[in-house]
Ligand SMILES: [Zn+2]
């Protein structure tokens with residue numbers, strides 16, 4: 515896990531984050547993802563600077579192991595001077611060795627955040643779910659940590675005051691907020707009251723606005739006026755000149771459904787929950803259901 519450096523803002527990793535959410539649903543299935551309907555509770559991972567160090571670390575690690583449903587896994591946590599915030603050795607198990615940066619000895623309240631990320635590496639390792647390259651794999655890890663209910667800790671570890679800033683993980687604060695909001699929308703959770711960091715709360719509200727926009731893209735009926743107008747224009751173009759003629763780059767793409775008839779036109783767009791591609795016929799009001807995350811999609815195609 516990375517440590518230090520200037521804090522990057524915005525959504526530079528959004529495409530990889532979305533691919534990670536799709537990959538989670540594919541690898542775990544809808545039922546397993548929804549077994550994580552309850553997040554790690556703040557009280558269960560709270561760690562005060564007055565708590566004893568090693569018993570406290572083991573307590574928080576056990577709580578995360580329980581949350582991630584790794585019944586036989588045991589985390590052996592130690593501290594040492596290191597450049598990174600934390601690291602884990604991915605071996606066959608059932609014992610896994612995690613090293614935390616020495617500074618956590620005196621910053622105990624963020625130990626839960628560091629362990630949430632490192633233990634998720636163990637989860638993904640056991641699921642044999644990886645993205646190629648360190649960068650994308652770390653984004654997958656942060657996204658999975660957050661989508662499965664422990665990543666709000668990583669967002670809450672983001673703090674800025676006049677003199678210093680701290681952020682853990684590879685996602686930007688807004689991206690953590692976005693994934694947390696995607697989770698909140700899918701599970702009906704309200705994490706607003708869990709934050710101790712004002713900057714984390716702000717990033718969450720920004721991520722929430724971004725996540726809501728995913729559900730307001732055409733051809734979804736919740737799309738705004740401008741989006742619908744653009745969609746109608748693109749659709750007309752596809753109907754007149756053929757689906758391949760449409761300009762690429764939009765949130766949707768037209769294709770022919772296998773016949774030359776106009777009624778054979780289809781439109782593909784990302785599911786606003788899991789970002790799998792959905793394809794529906796172009797014929798006015800259509801209700802579709804995402805086969806991966808089971809979201810019901812009201813479309814006006
Ligand atoms: Zn990592």
Ligand SMILES: [Zn+2]
Pocket residue numbers: 785786787788789790804805806807808809
């Ligand atoms: Zn979906």
